[in-house]
Amino acid sequence: MDLTRRDALVHLATLLGATVVGPRLAAAPIGSMQAHGFSAEEIALLDEIGDTIIPDTDVPGARAVGIGEFLAMMIADCYEPAEQQRLRAGIADIAARYKQRYGGSFVGGPSADRTALLNELDREQREHHAALPPDGDPHYFRILKELTILGYFSSEIGATQALRYLEVPGRYEPDVPYTRGDRAWFN
Amino acid sequence: MSAQTYDAIVVGSGISGGWAAKELTERGLRVLLLERGRNVEHIKDYPNALKGPWEIPHRGRVPIALREKHPVLRRDYVLNEVNYDWWAHEDQHPYIEIKPFDWFRGYHVGGRSLTWGRQSYRWSDIDFEANAREGIAVDWPIRYKDIAPWYDHVERFAGISGSLERLEQLPDGEFLPPMPLNVAEQHVADGIRKAFNDQRRMIPGRVANLSRPHNGRSGCQYRNKCSAGCPWGAYFSTQSATLPAAMATGRLTLRPHSIVTRLLYDRDRKRATGVEVLDAETRQTVEFAARVVFLCASALNSTWILMNSATDVWPDGLGSSSGELGHNVMDHHFRVGATGRIEGFDDRIVFGRRPTGFYIPRFRNVHGDRREYLRGFGYQGSASRLGWAREVAELGVGEPLKEELREPGPWTIGMTGFGEILPYHENRIRLDRTVTDAWGLPVLAMDCEIRENEQKMRQDMMNDAAEMLEAAGCRDVQTTNTGYNFGRGIHEMGTARMGRDPKTSVLNAFNQVWDAPNVFVTDGACMTSASCVNPSLTYMALTARAAAYAVEELRRGNL
Numbered sequence: 241m242d243l244t245r246r247d248a249l250v251h252l253a254t255l256l257g258a259t260v261v262g263p264r265l266a267a268a269p270i271g272s273m274q275a276h277g278f279s280a281e282e283i284a285l286l287d288e289i290g291d292t293i294i295p296d297t298d299v300p301g302a303r304a305v306g307i308g309e310f311l312a313m314m315i316a317d318c319y320e321p322a323e324q325q326r327l328r329a330g331i332a333d334i335a336a337r338y339k340q341r342y343g344g345s346f347v348g349g350p351s352a353d354r355t356a357l358l359n360e361l362d363r364e365q366r367e368h369h370a371a372l373p374p375d376g377d378p379h380y381f382r383i384l385k386e387l388t389i390l391g392y393f394s395s396e397i398g399a400t401q402a403l404r405y406l407e408v409p410g411r412y413e414p415d416v417p418y419t420r421g422d423r424a425w426f427n
Numbered sequence: 428m429s430a431q432t433y434d435a436i437v438v439g440s441g442i443s444g445g446w447a448a449k450e451l452t453e454r455g456l457r458v459l460l461l462e463r464g465r466n467v468e469h470i471k472d473y474p475n476a477l478k479g480p481w482e483i484p485h486r487g488r489v490p491i492a493l494r495e496k497h498p499v500l501r502r503d504y505v506l507n508e509v510n511y512d513w514w515a516h517e518d519q520h521p522y523i524e525i526k527p528f529d530w531f532r533g534y535h536v537g538g539r540s541l542t543w544g545r546q547s548y549r550w551s552d553i554d555f556e557a558n559a560r561e562g563i564a565v566d567w568p569i570r571y572k573d574i575a576p577w578y579d580h581v582e583r584f585a586g587i588s589g590s591l592e593r594l595e596q597l598p599d600g601e602f603l604p605p606m607p608l609n610v611a612e613q614h615v616a617d618g619i620r621k622a623f624n625d626q627r628r629m630i631p632g633r634v635a636n637l638s639r640p641h642n643g644r645s646g647c648q649y650r651n652k653c654s655a656g657c658p659w660g661a662y663f664s665t666q667s668a669t670l671p672a673a674m675a676t677g678r679l680t681l682r683p684h685s686i687v688t689r690l691l692y693d694r695d696r697k698r699a700t701g702v703e704v705l706d707a708e709t710r711q712t713v714e715f716a717a718r719v720v721f722l723c724a725s726a727l728n729s730t731w732i733l734m735n736s737a738t739d740v741w742p743d744g745l746g747s748s749s750g751e752l753g754h755n756v757m758d759h760h761f762r763v764g765a766t767g768r769i770e771g772f773d774d775r776i777v778f779g780r781r782p783t784g785f786y787i788p789r790f791r792n793v794h795g796d797r798r799e800y801l802r803g804f805g806y807q808g809s810a811s812r813l814g815w816a817r818e819v820a821e822l823g824v825g826e827p828l829k830e831e832l833r834e835p836g837p838w839t840i841g842m843t844g845f846g847e848i849l850p851y852h853e854n855r856i857r858l859d860r861t862v863t864d865a866w867g868l869p870v871l872a873m874d875c876e877i878r879e880n881e882q883k884m885r886q887d888m889m890n891d892a893a894e895m896l897e898a899a900g901c902r903d904v905q906t907t908n909t910g911y912n913f914g915r916g917i918h919e920m921g922t923a924r925m926g927r928d929p930k931t932s933v934l935n936a937f938n939q940v941w942d943a944p945n946v947f948v949t950d951g952a953c954m955t956s957a958s959c960v961n962p963s964l965t966y967m968a969l970t971a972r973a974a975a976y977a978v979e980e981l982r983r984g985n986l
Contacts, residue, residue, distance in 0.1 A: 292825065293825070294828070295829065297829060317492070318485060318490055359823040359824055386816075389816065389832065390486055393814075394480040394481055394486040396479060398815075399481065405480075407650065409649040409778065410779070411649060412607075412647075412779035412780075413777060413779060414607045414777055415609065415610035415775055416776050417775065417776075420773075420834065422776075424812070424834055424835040426480065426815075427814060
């Protein structure tokens, strides 16, 4: 289908290009670098956070789908101002904690260090949610993780490469053998 | 008068109106089909039908700005970025909630036929006889034998996929092959059948999606994106099915942007002479004349038109002489059931995205079962393997998480009951002339609630679901109850009920208004009780039956 081919080409170009940005950011004037109220530095940090949660493997990771800008858009559009503030404070805290512990920048830091820090935050959010009262605020890292997973697996790379996706399956089979390691279908 | 004249006027172009237009034109009448909203052309106006998930901006989440704009639509899935324009926006089309009422409407050509759930079930005599047997409301003026040939008729044309089950409470129909249960559902179905001695049965959902090509329409492509519109025309809608059939006769005129404000009524002849239309774009008033009028504007809006008509004769409108116009509002209450996990099928998966699930027909208060409430409920649900959105806490972040989420998760199953709501006289709508919509027209005020009978039923709907899943060997079975507002089922019924006596009903056995026999109301407004099955197929059958009768009566000179 033309639509699919066109998008595949767009993404192929994205993959081959030196700078990986989502289409909306690409359309913004270079230099101003304000996307959804986030600075270029914040977007870069979000890209690195996303790519630490879903890294490059045999298929591209979250950075390749423009996760930084996706996270910025979702935070700006789908969260109340107070929640946005908590999320942005949390994002800044990730960079600050990293700097304190490893003495450098989270962006561009060794993957093992970034992963170790985010795994620690993931344990924190799980403990936070295990004891969360019904009206309690969710942990910012849980939201970042969920949004990263959403943005990645519903992207074209995520749906068609990390998973399997057919726009037009054409038939229904109610019982098909599955072998561990086979990719899931995007539904 | 210079009013344009037709043989028949059909008000509303949804499931019922589309059928009225088709049947009346095919039987030789020149028909004007009026739709209050804009046109939606088949295929051309389905902008999101072929989009991948990555092309939907917020990927299924709803932006705050949109939520703030839609305090009603945001209550459920109807507020979304895929078919946003196919749900009437409450800022232009307000209504009053004396008690909480979710009113999700489709104001465009095709109406909710574009967005419906497509579940299609016949009523049985257990339903048609219930009011008389239990002394509730009034008796239906028809029985299953009156409507059965019309179910055949509409099923043959619409194309309903389903299995033959020989159940008294859920009659079989003229089905295309079923869209089968998947391997895990079949396992649960077998378990339920055995545990309950075949008194409870899980069957493939009966659905207006084509399991093979039918009447010139393509078979289902198993994309499960019906609610964005189907470019293959593989589910029944006005656009895919009834409108092209009516157009093919050369006798149909479709007029979008036409808000019918009232029926024109000749008090001496006791007949409607036509309708008054407010052009939604030009705001000009136009009149159209016809020998018969079919009101198919959706249950509550057909009654709105009646309430606003012949007020010089009856202050509360045409059909109000019974004292029942606007009363006996019904819906199906739901959002209560159970979920569980199915073990033993980690080496199985499905191919394709089936646009339906399973159905468990009513088993309460039938076949000797007696409960502390009247009527019953059925279940709808499905089983599937969890996807990438599942929680895998132990894996943290990074490559192990990514690789795990690339594979399907465990099989889970969920179901919700759909329960019958009794026709309570106290559940009513009325016209409120102090509040007006964007066109200065009075709005409806909703005063409806479920009562003790429904609350008792909900206990069973929750517990029976869990009991069946456990009996079938499911693990981690949990009950669910996410609450219900009246209207949430989007199965509004009643307010102009059929009956045997003009003193207690608005319509007769052929859906004619007692006080204006050339006015037929064949959408959900006509329902005398609600059953627990999805109602649209019954509207189709009642509409086709009434249309055939109207044409006969015209020929006999009776209208």
